[in-house]
Amino acid sequence: MNFYKKLISIMFVSSMLLTSTAFASETQKSGTIVIDETQVSLIIGGDMGGGVLRVGDESRSFKTEGLKIGGLGVNKIHLIGDVYDLKNIADFAGVYASFEMGATLGYASKNALWLKNTKGVKLNMKSSSGEGVALSLAAEGFKISMD
Numbered sequence: 152m153n154f155y156k157k158l159i160s161i162m163f164v165s166s167m168l169l170t171s172t173a174f175a176s177e178t179q180k181s182g183t184i185v186i187d188e189t190q191v192s193l194i195i196g197g198d199m200g201g202g203v204l205r206v207g208d209e210s211r212s213f214k215t216e217g218l219k220i221g222g223l224g225v226n227k228i229h230l231i232g233d234v235y236d237l238k239n240i241a242d243f244a245g246v247y248a249s250f251e252m253g254a255t256l257g258y259a260s261k262n263a264l265w266l267k268n269t270k271g272v273k274l275n276m277k278s279s280s281g282e283g284v285a286l287s288l289a290a291e292g293f294k295i296s297m298d
Contacts, residue, residue: 214296
């Protein structure tokens with residue numbers, strides 16, 4: 152339960168302080184990321200999934216679990232994106248927070264988000280596909296743990 156209290160605090164602070172322009176102006180691309188998740192929301196919701204981090208020739212799998220405040224629906228989502236400011240692979244694991252806007256209807260999905268963890272690693276992700284019915288305008292945070 153302590154994880155979720157910390158996650159909620161980080162989500163709100165980060166979503167208020169950080170914007171996409173601030174991220175974009177001071178980043179150095181380190182690698183790419185692919186995530187597949189299932190999200191469930193009824194004002195408060197969560198998500199679970201996993202993905203692959205690619206940095207240079209190295210690929211590492213990871214798991215995700217998260218909490219979302221704001222949103223309605225159930226959807227499966229496939230996210231792709233870039234990783235920035237990752238100096239050490241061990242810094243990738245941790246709690247990430249963001250503010251998200253998105254929608255999924257049937258097999259069409261449109262989501263875009265920036266996330267940042269406490270070690271300064273940033274993720275810029277977009278959905279390439281989704282399935283379900285969901286609408287979100289939410290503060291979101293999730294925990295990445297390496298396999």
